[in-house]
């Protein structure tokens with residue numbers, strides 16, 4: 001097969017062998033079954049062990065599949081689970097900030113709003129769960145683009161519409177914005193999507209530091225900003241919330 | 255920026271705080287609240303569900319007490335505070351679950367019988383004599399059903415060897431979980447106070463709703479010696495002071511979990527109602543200072559009583575199985591990995607595919623009160639997939655709510671304009687939308703989803719003067735979300751009819767034993 005790497009092929013064969021039939025195999029069993037030298041086989045098993053894909057039983061010295069492999073298979077985080085975990089913290093963010101809170105995930109070429117908490121005043125508001133927001137101009141979208149490589153590719157490929165005079169559309173300038181977001185750990189949208197509206201968002205990570213979503217607040221510029229910048233207090237509240245949700249995702253099942 | 259802060263405490267002041275213990279059906283938790291009613295920290299621990307036989311459900315009360323101590327320490331540690339920062343401790347609890355213990359050793363004499371346990375069905379029939387289910391309804395507001403505590407006490411007295419003699423000799427104490435926790439908190443065998451509050455007492459079938467005291471006549475009919483019973487107190491007053499880890503902190507409130515949620519939702523005025531979606535679902539309507547009789551299968555119960563103020567009554571619609579059906583789909587059927595995934599599965603189809611799931615696992619509660627009913631899935635064809643069943647699971651919660659709301663309208667004569675909701679299932683967006691659709695009324699979620707703990711904290715805070723009055727609490731209420739109905743009337747009527755047909759098919763499954 002053109003371009004295939006022999007050691008990766010062999011590692012795959014080892015994993016397949018351990019996954020089928022007998023669960024635990026010794027070094028000699030693996031080497032014989034695959035027709036490989038013992039030294040080569042040992043090297044492959046050791047590397048797989050370091051990555052957590054294979055574990056060695058201390059008493060018998062036999063090998064079996066490792067926990068990391070199971071985790072790999074179950075890594076997809078259900079968005080409804082994400083909402084359930086975020087509920088307490090996003091409620092608290094709305095109360096602390098006085099603004100409406102959104103939780104978003106990457107979906108196709110945009111941000112899917114999976115949770116929305118109303119601004120805590122008595123005004124009439126409409127639940128926006130299920131709505132889509134653009135990736136390149138909103139705070140939620142930019143956080144996802146900065147931290148999730150898949151979102152990054154989508155944001156670069158799609159046509160970045162200029163919603164307001166402040167929307168960043170040029171590739172080089174856009175990459176510069178993303179670098180700053182990665183360095184600071186949060187993103188802002190200062191009237192880049194809607195006139196008069198600003199937002200700030202931070203990434204939510206799962207226990208393996210994978211970016212699984214973004215949480216943020218959105219509100220009128222005159223409330224959210226001070227001197228053309230997002231108020232520091234609000235940035236801190238959003239980041240605290242994102243960290244609290246991330247921490248909760250590291251725990252056991254619901 | 256604030257990296258070494260714990261998120262849970264960063265935006266809160268120095269305190270003081272109120273801590274609330276929620277001793278629930280599946281877990282015990284402790285939450286620390288600040289003056290604005292905002293959550294500072296949470297700690298939670300599940301306990302074992304013991305199913306010795308079909309229909310029997312037990313808890314190990316000693317395990318529960320250990321867990322309660324752990325979550326209290328856990329919540330204080332997470333908040334980074336000590337007992338000195340805690341102004342008062344409030345208690346709320348799963349209701350009706352019954353424990354009897356030895357006064358001198360503090361040892362439970364049997365596993366606690368959980369509210370879902372149906373072993374006293376036959377006993378309840380027997381106790382109804384020639385009158386039937388409503389024999390004690392005028393005094394207690396309740397039908398004779400295995401759900402309530404009184405018959406559970408009687409079952410243990412009859413079935414644990416030598417217990418009746420020990421009880422009559424004054425060696426045994428009875429409590430619902432509030433009494434058990436408070437007695438242990440305040441010293442246990444060394445001076446623990448043996449009390450319960452009016453809301454918990456109103457679920458025993460032993461308390462008279464007018465006098466708010468134990469009813470002698472019912473006690474003798476049920477053959478329960480008065481010596482085992484706790485003293486009935488208000489829901490918000492200092493019962494005693496904690497010993498041990500919380501040494502000196504006033505124990506200042508007790509409310510059944512559903513009444514606590516009513517309190518936490520600040521439903522302080524006549525006509526205000528809430529519905530809590532947890533293991534089961536319970537809709538309570540504040541009826542002010544008069545107990546309203548139900549002719550439509552609802553319960554008359556005490557809502558709360560603050561100190562020596564007049565008691566506030568409520569009408570209640572109780573649904574035994576809602577969230578626990580989702581847990582059953584996860585644990586027994588293995589169709590989902592977490593409760594939240596039910597929404598993902600259900601959202602993968604447009605409708606129920608013709609399937610209806612009536613989860614009468616422990617008979618039917620309100621408005622039917624049929625202990626002979628058992629669960630059915632009706633309308634099955636080869637077209638139906640697990641996703642349709644998931645949808646039917648969520649719809650079951652919605653239709654059961656509709657039945658209760660219809661009964662409430664008939665009993666109270668008030669039309670529901672909006673439904674205030676809380677509890678673990680409110681994180682399910684599809685479910686909340688479905689409820690709005692089948693009720694044809696908006697569904698509103700408040701900003702603190704943990705209203706049960708909040709209610710206990712509010713009551714404890716009022717008792718020690720941390721909060722001035724209920725108006726101050728009401729000002730804390732905020733709307734977090736609102737779902738508006740969007741189902742057309744024809745669909746709603748057709749689906750409701752189908753649901754009612756499925757309900758009919760659950761009844762009479764269990765044959766009379768005698």
Ligand SMILES: Nc1ncnc2c1ncn2[C@@H]1O[C@H](COP(=O)(O)OP(=O)(O)OP(=O)(O)O)[C@@H](O)[C@H]1O
Nearest residue numbers: 278279280281532533577578580593594677678682
């Ligand atoms: N996203 C969800 N969708 C559907 N059901 C859910 C969801 N999240 C939680 N649940 C259900 O909600 C219940 C947990 O909610 P909650 O903690 O409010 O229950 P509870 O009755 O108060 O429990 P306890 O009696 O232990 O206090 C569980 O039965 C669970 O199956």
Ligand SMILES: [Mg+2]
Nearest residue numbers: 278511532706
């Ligand atoms: Mg509860």
